[in-house]
Amino acid sequence: MALLSKSRSKVAYDSPLHIRFLSGWTQAWSGDNHWGIGGRDVLKAxxxxxxxxxxxxxPGNWGTNLAAGAGFGYQLLWVILVSNIVAIFLQIAAAKLGIATGKNLAQLIHEQFSRPVASFLGATAVIAIMATDLAEILGGALGFNILFGIPLFPAALLTGIIVMVLLGLSHWGLRKIEYVIMGFVSIIGLAYVYETALIHASWGSIAFHTVIPQISSGSILVAVGIIGATVMPHNIFLHSYLSPHRLSSPDAPMQERRKVLRLAKIDTIAALNVAFFVNAAMLVVAGAVFYGHVRANNLDLQTAYITLIPILGSLAGFAFGIGLLASGLSSTMTGTLAGQVVLEGFLQRRVPMWIWRVITLIPALLVAALNIPTVQVLVVSQVVLSLQLPFTIVALLILSNRRDLLGDFVNTRRLTSIHVIIALIIIALNVWLLYSTFRGQ
Known part of the structure; x- marks a missing residue:
């Protein structure tokens, strides 16, 4: 469990992950002819x-996408596309920060900002990740409940135990965790490929609404929710931690760092485009099955499962449940990793992984025991994310424009302008989302 046990000035280059993973990379960089990017490089990256x-x-995205499709058909597909583009820019910025400095965002905030500012950012980031992790544990519990009828309390406990067992694979290197996560992503994708194949969708209308923005007065809040809560603080912290592990050493030459950054961009774009197609498929299925038949404000994950079965069949219901379970388990795994990254970065000391797991598992068990509606939990977690996300984005952009930290990797003026526009849009949308939520809309 000592995945994140290294000090702030050194990433885990001597971890089992590095030992196993580095051998392939050193071969790729063993001569001048190997500095181009080939297929094997991409697969390893x-x-x-x-x-x-x-x-x-x-699971939070599942709820939002179902509400968007059930309430407005295919109309908000373009919002998912815009959200994906925004996410790609910010995640690449986080990866570049880690590759250029060899440190993650939490470490850099601790080192580069004043103590009061760093403490505030650290505390709010921990709270936001706790809120995210709470919702994700409940998502996994809902998956067990839907598939096997397990009550939410033991299902939440089972989710936490399974996640800790899977994270135990980090003893043999982070690459093992990556394989598990890619397996879960494949399950989610295949579940929605199957469901999409069952529906009679209007593909011309789908293509139109993906590229042509349209919005109505009733869909504004849902659109704001999709964009404003798409990028989450824990993803930014986690990506800045993961990216330096692709370097051969803390003192890797500039040429190697540039290659690792190019590969990180390919990895990020590929992965987030998979996420785009999955989210779009969720909305398309919801639009085809629920639009005009089920009121969006009455549709939660359990209701969606029950409604799917008589329309698309029991196998479609099983695909929905197994996809939700894979989503809950995988997102809980990454939430645990991100929580540990943030705690260690700001506290500057090793934090055992089980401590973070217990910290967030206890609230999830209380929510399940008290039978608090999961929809309310998702709303609360979204509000907490909306409050903290602007701080994380601003910190990321400030550090990304520090030439003394990033050297030649510092943002260009054009990229800085794009990042500022993205930050302003996300901040404005989150303020709007909070205003609408507290007004009870």
Whole structure:
């Protein structure tokens, strides 16, 4: 469990992951002719982006996509596309920060910001990740409940135990965790490929609404929810931690860092595009099955499962349940990793993984024991994310424009302009989302 046990000035280059993974990379860099990017390089680089991508397919996204499809058909597909583009820019910025400095965002905030600011950012980040992890544990519990009829309390406990067992694979290297996550992503994708094949969708209308923005007065809040809560703080912290592990050493030369960054971009774009297609498929299925038949504000994950079966068949219901379970387990795994990254980065000391797991498992068990509606938990977690996310984004952009930290990797003016626009849009949408939530809309 000592995955994140290294000090702030050194990533885990002597971890089992590095020992096993480095051998392939050193061969790729053994001569001048190997500095181009080949197919084997890309395959070896895949992983961090997929760990991050599950945060864009977590149970909260399932709920939002179902509500969007049930309430407005295919109309908001373009919002998912815009959200994906925004996420790609910010995740690449996080990866670049880690590759250029060899440190993650939590470590850099602790080192580069004043103590009061760093403490505030650290505390709010921990709270936001706890809220996210709570919702994701309940998502996994719902998957067990839907598939096997297990009550939520023991299902939440089972989710936490399974996640800890799977994270125990980190003893043999982070690459093992990446394989598990990519397996879960494949399950989620296949579940929705199957469901999409069962429906009679209007593909011309789907293509139109994917590229042509349209919005109505009733769909504004749902659209704001999709964009405003798509990028989550824990994904940014986690990506900045994972990316330096692709370097051969803390003192890797500039040429190697550039290659690792190019591969990180490919990994990120590939993984987040998988997330885009999965989210779009969720909305398409919801639009085809529920639109005009089920009121969106009455549709939660359990209701969606029950409604799917008489329309698409029991196998479609099973695909929905197994996909939700894979989503809950995978997102809980990455939430645990992100929580440990943030705690160790800000506390500057090793934090055993089980401590973070217990911290977030106890609230989930209390919610399940008290029979608090999962929809309310998702709403609360979204509000907490909306409150904290602007701080994380601003910190990321400030550090990304520090030439003394990033050197030649510092953002260009054009990229800085794009990041500022994205940050302003997300901040505005989150403020709007909070305002609408507290007004009870």
């Amino acid at each position: 895949l992983g961090p982006g997929f760990l991050v991508s599950v945060g864009y397919m977590d």
